[in-house]
Amino acid sequence: MLAKFVLRRTLAAIPVVVGVSLIVFLIMHGTAGSFVPGLSLNPNFTPKQIELLKSQLGLDQPLWIQYLDWTGIAWLLQRIGLRVLLVGAHDITPGVLQGNLGQSMVDGTSVASQVFDRLPNTVLLTVTAIVIGITLSIPLGVVGALRRGSRVDHGLTVMSVGGVAVPAFWLGLMLILFFSVKFHDWGLPFLPSSGIVTPFSGGDLLDRIAHLLMPAIVLSFVYLAIWSRFTRSSMLEVLSQDYVRTARAKGMGERRVTFVHGLRNAIIPLVTLIGLELPGLVSGGLVVETVFGWPGIGLLLYQRALAYDYTMVLGIVTFAAILVIVGNLLADVLYAVVDPRIRLA
């Protein structure tokens, strides 16, 4: 049963992967004029040189061949001896399927190696933010639910409504202004405003934590606002269930009712919600990474986009999209393992 479910979901994910690669590829092709910016108009090249350059870049091949080449399907076909199908193709290279996301147009480095260099930094930042979000939002949500309508509850509501409305980049700027700039002016110990370690001298654990603190807090802010609300309403719903009343009726202590019967059931939907954030592991922090100069994938994308490094940008977007699809698939499967009712649906 489970195996069948996994297979069904995997098959359903294939058209999505194909669709994403098509969208990304076509946007890339839309920029083909700028793919080699203004190539055809450059007076320094003779038409023959332009032909040669286009041929070297593979731009003279039919569009569908270029797509198959980029995705790596062409390479696969060639390997299994179906080269004949690829009419008008030349110089077939491994593509996305073979883990080749292409080369940067600016410095020629491999996109995949750049992405994997930055990935750990991004994951560190996002995981820290998610952990901060979970450890604070669950207690806050529980308190809000248990003391519904109290001043504490209203305060928490205001906080979470406000929290969603604060622009993350602005919050980051304000924190830097306060904890880096002003604390420095006042002669207090201040937090570093950017980067992941202090250049040259830094790198020990304390230094790393000091750099991680502000970006992680800013990033966790939105999670906190949403998840604490969610925990609160989920907890309220569970506490009104019959089995909670039964537990109380048979004389179970309030504490045990709250935490064992209440909380344990209330956080199940929260797990799904947090699972939905997992794709954001790669992209969620782009704005925060930019503000704090955190050398993650988001900052890489931002810098390369400003430099018009199309291939790098497209490679990163493709990578992130594939990660999202695989992540969703895993989440679906995990959820089906946890909750057998889903498999049957």
Added chain:
Amino acid sequence: MIDQLAVEELERGQVGPSPVAGRRTKSYWAESLSRLRGNRIGVFSGYLMLVLAVIAILAPFLSAFVTHFDPTKQDLQNSFLSPGRTHWLGADETGRDTLTRLIYGARVSMGVGFLTVAMQIVVGGGVGLVAGFFGRWVDGLLMRIVDTVLSVPPIFLFILMGIVFRPNAFTLSAVIASVGWGTVARLVRAEVMSVKNRDFVMATRSLGASNMRLMVRHLLPNVLPVMIVAASLGVGAIILIEAALDFLGFGITPPTPSWGNMLTNAQTYYAHSTWLVVFPGVMIFVTVLAANLLGNAVRDAFDPRLR
């Protein structure tokens, strides 16, 4: 001919259980509106949004007759002037008046916010309606397209399109809406699927109503509340995204002032000119807060699932 008459009668609500005699029943819309009016926070937020919209529309008049500054006119003598009598909210690095620029920034934020919502409601609503109504392969195809669009991290897609299209306010709205319609389509589709199995649809169909008529005259009014809720909850998030894209340099680009791109320059100078960072951020915060609170109030008043 008879069929046609019967269909129209059904549409006017003359067939079916008549309201209890002697008691006037409020229509769904009247009741929702009166609920909305009863929500003080919602009403206040609504007025705040209205004021911001009026400010945005009247920006040229305000800058000519109230602040007496042009949003893009440089005045290097007065760069970094603190808030005071000449420049009420100070001046930026090239001596441009902050208040005037904030007023013009409201045009971008409000304009893009509402335009984007309109686009994604129309496209998403249409796709959701068609997918939910026809089901089968139409549904399968359209929903796979939605899955596809929604599986690329949105901010990445915005940046990608930002460098390809170099957006103005209109194209920026299209760029943001090109992702947002997917969520709307999912919502509307789910609602249509639950409504289309109700008896009145079957009755109308058996009286000979065409597919088009069923969708537009019968299903659309029934899913309208969901669309209204989605629209009003969307504005705040869109204004935030728009500001972030402007800030990063992939949205509205200078010299057109927007709250987001004002912050891009300001972050260089905040050590000595703090107000340059504070004011645009506060404007974004207040606007998004008002939009979200209004959205929540509309949801509480209109969402049939919360009744």
